Amino acid sequence: xxxxxxxxxxxxxxxxxxxxxxxxxxxxxxxxxxxxxxxxxxxxxxxxxxxxxxxxxxxxxxxxxxxxxxxxxxxxxxxxxxxxxxxxxxxxxxxxxxxxxxxxxxxxxxxxxxxxxxxxxxxxxxxxxxxxxxxxxxxxxxxxxxxxxxxxxxxxxxxxxxxxxxxxxxxxxxxxxxxxxxxxxxxxxxxxxxxxxxxxxxxxxxxxxxxxxxxxxxxxxxxxxxxxxxxxxxxxxxxxxxxxxxxxxxxxxxxxxxxxxxxxxxxxxxxxxxxxxxxxxxxxxxxxxxxxxxxxx
Numbered sequence: 001x002x003x004x005x006x007x008x009x010x011x012x013x014x015x016x017x018x019x020x021x022x023x024x025x026x027x028x029x030x031x032x033x034x035x036x037x038x039x040x041x042x043x044x045x046x047x048x049x050x051x052x053x054x055x056x057x058x059x060x061x062x063x064x065x066x067x068x069x070x071x072x073x074x075x076x077x078x079x080x081x082x083x084x085x086x087x088x089x090x091x092x093x094x095x096x097x098x099x100x101x102x103x104x105x106x107x108x109x110x111x112x113x114x115x116x117x118x119x120x121x122x123x124x125x126x127x128x129x130x131x132x133x134x135x136x137x138x139x140x141x142x143x144x145x146x147x148x149x150x151x152x153x154x155x156x157x158x159x160x161x162x163x164x165x166x167x168x169x170x171x172x173x174x175x176x177x178x179x180x181x182x183x184x185x186x187x188x189x190x191x192x193x194x195x196x197x198x199x200x201x202x203x204x205x206x207x208x209x210x211x212x213x214x215x216x217x218x219x220x221x222x223x224x225x226x227x228x229x230x231x232x233x234x235x236x237x238x239x240x241x242x243x244x245x246x247x248x249x250x251x252x253x254x255x256x257x258x259x260x261x262x263x264x265x266x267x268x269x270x271x272x273x274x275x276x277x278x279x280x281x282x283x284x285x286x287x288x289x290x291x292x293x294x295x296x297x
Contacts, residue, residue: 008234012243015227018219020250024258025216029209033083034200036216038191041076043217045184048226052181060173067170068179071163072186078159079187080194081152088149098153099132099248102241104161109238112165117238120280128245128277134270164237164244171233180229184221242278249274 026036059065082098102125109115170179195202205213232240249271256262 008231009243011227012231012235012240013246015224015231016244016247017250018224018227019221020247020254022216022220022224023251024254025212025220027259029212029216031205031209031213032200034080034191034195034198035202036213037076037079037083038188038195038200038202039213040079040216040221041184041187041191043214044221044225045181045188047218047222048177048181048184052177055177057175057178059178064170064173064179065182067166068174068182069186071166071170071179072183072188073190074159074163074166075183076187076190076194078156078163080191081159082156085149085152085156088152098157098160099129099245100154100157101160101164102128102238102245104158105164105237105241108161108165109236115236115238117236121238121242124277124280125242126277127280128242128274131270131273131275131277132245132248134266134273161241164232164241167229167232168237171229176226176230176233180222180226183229184225245274246278 022040026033029036085098106117106121106125109117167179170183174182194200228240228244252271
């Protein structure tokens, strides 16, 4: 049984569209970053658990479970560190630094997976990162002074890269729903411990806030990462990491009607540059088919 690489890229794209709403929901929720991070995972886990119980898939071995749990811990650390970095530096600069993940993924693929990304990957990655820099604003990057927030953003990008590198290992024997359920469970536990340790407020919100938190949990986390976790199993982590850079473009487009924000000429140019880099990286994969394991028993 085989499907075109286009199919997996479309699934990945749908997942990226879902997670592109996450920044929108965070702004609409008007709560601390750690609060939104916890409920993103908790509500996502509450959504996937009934699906997993209904399907009752077979878990082949404990090693895959441990990998999924590890992925959840890494993802929770990524979100926690990322949200803290935003509070310590400009959100735009933190966004750009966090987008270094494809570089770490490329290095990790060489060291740990024995994969060798070609010149097109590195060239396309540089183009896409330059596009992100244009969207963020070259002047903001130039005038920004190095501080602890920058180092935390770098650490977040490394966590994100490790997640993308490890997730394919966990998906070798676990179906998408099982992997997502287990990883979200460990993410929820880790984030609850962090919110408890930092005395973060988790109750007493308005209906408007709860609506936004439910949105980030069900749309961005559950819908987005079910699709992404499925697609990543069938494509190199390097390809997926660069494709995920398009999230900044879609977030900017969604913010126009929802938040009333506008794109200037440079931001539009940056978006086109990002998409050009992503197209270059993914172009070769569309010419081949990949084997697909039966997802549903």
